[in-house]
Amino acid sequence: MTMERRDFLALAVKTGGALTGGVIVAPALVTALAPTWQHRGRGTWVRVGPLEDFHPGAVAQAIVEVPRDDWAAALRRRGVFVWRPSAEEVVVYSRSCTDLGCPVTWDAGSGWFFCPCHGAIFDREGVPQKGPPRIPLHRYATRIVEGVLEIDLDSIPPHA
Ligand code: FES
Structure with missing residues (x-):
């Protein structure tokens, strides 16, 4: 059985379309499902500090320690x-x-x-008000353990 030229071209166009669609859709699916995958585990919970140190109505900076013994000390500190x-x-x-x-x-x-890089401004709720960002600041999952605020480092995308 021989394939007509017209059939061959139609098959080539369909195959190319399917491959192109896969290239476009696959990364989007990975991105969309990533938070679901991250929450399958138990998380990486780290201490932020006593909750009473953070006053209602205020925003404060804190440093957490990423539990990676193979990283340099400066890299383990995350603001x-x-x-x-x-x-x-x-x-x-x-x-x-x-x-x-x-x-x-x-x-x-x-x-x-x-943000000093391209002039972005986010409001107190983390919502972008100006500049290139289109999504809000990432929020960690939180919990209070015996009065101490903890966050799950795995609850936001790895690059964030
Ligand atoms: S990295 Fe913050 S505005 Fe570009």
Whole structure:
């Protein structure tokens, strides 16, 4: 049985379309499912500090220790921001800008997070107000253990 030229071209176009679609869709699926995969494990919970050290209504910077003995000491220290909207709530943000990952700073006077790299501004809730980022600052999963605030390092994307 021989394949007509027209059939061959149709098959080639369909195969090329399927491959192109796979190349486009596969990374999107991986990105969409990544948070689900990350939460399958028990998480990597680390201490932020006593909850009473973070005052309701305020945003404060804190340093957490990443439990990686094979990393240099300076690399194991990770900055985060802790915001307590009220006495009952606590939010811990990654310091990494959601554009390209530069470290954001908090300005208590304006109530904004600023990114020095491309001028992004995020409000107190981490929502982008200006600049390239389209998604809010990443929020870690939190828990309180005997009065101590902890975060799960695995609860945000690895690069954040
Ligand atoms: S890395 Fe923050 S605006 Fe580009």
